[in-house]
Amino acid sequence: MNTPFIYELVGYTASILVAVSLLMSSILRLRVINLLGAICFTIYGLLIGAYPIAVVNFIIIIIDLYFLYELATAKEYFNLLEVRKDSAYLKYFLNFYDHEIKKYIPNFVYDPTADLVVFFILRNMVPAGLFMGEIKDKETLLARLDFAIPGYRDFKVGKFFYDKNSKVFTSRGFHKIYTQPGNKTHESYLKRMGFVPDGNSGLYVRQL
Numbered sequence: 422m423n424t425p426f427i428y429e430l431v432g433y434t435a436s437i438l439v440a441v442s443l444l445m446s447s448i449l450r451l452r453v454i455n456l457l458g459a460i461c462f463t464i465y466g467l468l469i470g471a472y473p474i475a476v477v478n479f480i481i482i483i484i485d486l487y488f489l490y491e492l493a494t495a496k497e498y499f500n501l502l503e504v505r506k507d508s509a510y511l512k513y514f515l516n517f518y519d520h521e522i523k524k525y526i527p528n529f530v531y532d533p534t535a536d537l538v539v540f541f542i543l544r545n546m547v548p549a550g551l552f553m554g555e556i557k558d559k560e561t562l563l564a565r566l567d568f569a570i571p572g573y574r575d576f577k578v579g580k581f582f583y584d585k586n587s588k589v590f591t592s593r594g595f596h597k598i599y600t601q602p603g604n605k606t607h608e609s610y611l612k613r614m615g616f617v618p619d620g621n622s623g624l625y626v627r628q629l
Contacts, residue, residue, distance in 0.1 A: 428468050435461030435478075446571040449492055456485040498545055499581040501589060506537040506553075514541075514551065522568055526603040529566055538562070540589070542569075542578050550578035554598065562590065563624075564600035567611075579614045583627065590629050599624045 438458030445451040459481040466475030504511055515522070515531050522529055535555045542550035550569045554562035569578045590598070600616065602608040602625055616625035 428465065431461055431468065432465045435459075435465055447574045448572055449489075449575045452485050452489050452492070456482060456489070459485060497577070498543075499578075499585075500543045501582070501586060502541040502543055502548075504539050504541060506535075506539050507533050508539070511539060511551075514548065518568070518570060521571065522566065524604070525568070525607040526566065526601065528601055528603075532565075535565075537565070538593075540582070542582050544573060544578060544581075547573070549573035550582065552582060557599075559594050560596045562595050562598045564598050567600065576610070576613055579610065583614050587629050596629050598627045598629065600627075601625075 435458050438454055438461060442451050442454035442458060445454060459478045462478035463475050463482065466472060466478060512531075531553075532555075538554050538556065540552045541548045542552065544550070548570070550573065551566060552564065552568075553566040554564050557563050567579070590596075598616075599619065599622065600611065602611065602618075608625075611625050614627065616627045618624075619626040
């Protein structure tokens with residue numbers, strides 16, 4: 422493999438990484454992938470003797486590292502806000518994020534006539550997530566919607582809701598949550614949150 426080809430390969434890799442980083446809805450993923458792209462561009466600049474490219478991208482590396490440190494050490498505040506199933510703000514939220522919701526959970530349908538419990542997950546007072554569960558019996562919920570808005574999909578919203586606040590379910594007598602898998606990304610998220618496939622129903626289930 423000749424040297425010029427290797428240099429070009431490093432340059433193309435750097436370009437692809439930077440482009441991919443801009444497609445990330447998660448700020449954390451954006452910073453990590455952008456950091457990798459900047460590292461590749463710095464190496465590329467040094468290899469071909471284009472020192473301005475190396476210097477600029479070294480500065481970008483420092484910036485990305487700084488913001489990653491800020492993300493890792495920032496103190497965040499989470500809270501739950503229960504709302505009525507016919508809340509005007511809930512309807513506005515669902516309408517505003519309809520395209521995003523359908524992308525991850527294509528079969529979601531808002532049914533205000535169902536017996537629902539609805540929680541907004543607030544992250545630094547931002548309504549970062551929404552959980553909507555239908556009461557199937559005194560011990561079982563069917564999660565109709567478990568959604569985080571773009572920019573807050575780093576699993577912190579879900580971990581706060583399911584792990585740190587499971588008492589919001591158990592205190593009401595619920596011990597199982599079922600949900601549809603959604604698309605592959607949402608299915609991966611459910612597994613991270615402790616859901617497992619239920620062979621009988623084709624749904625995912627989490628024991629509380």
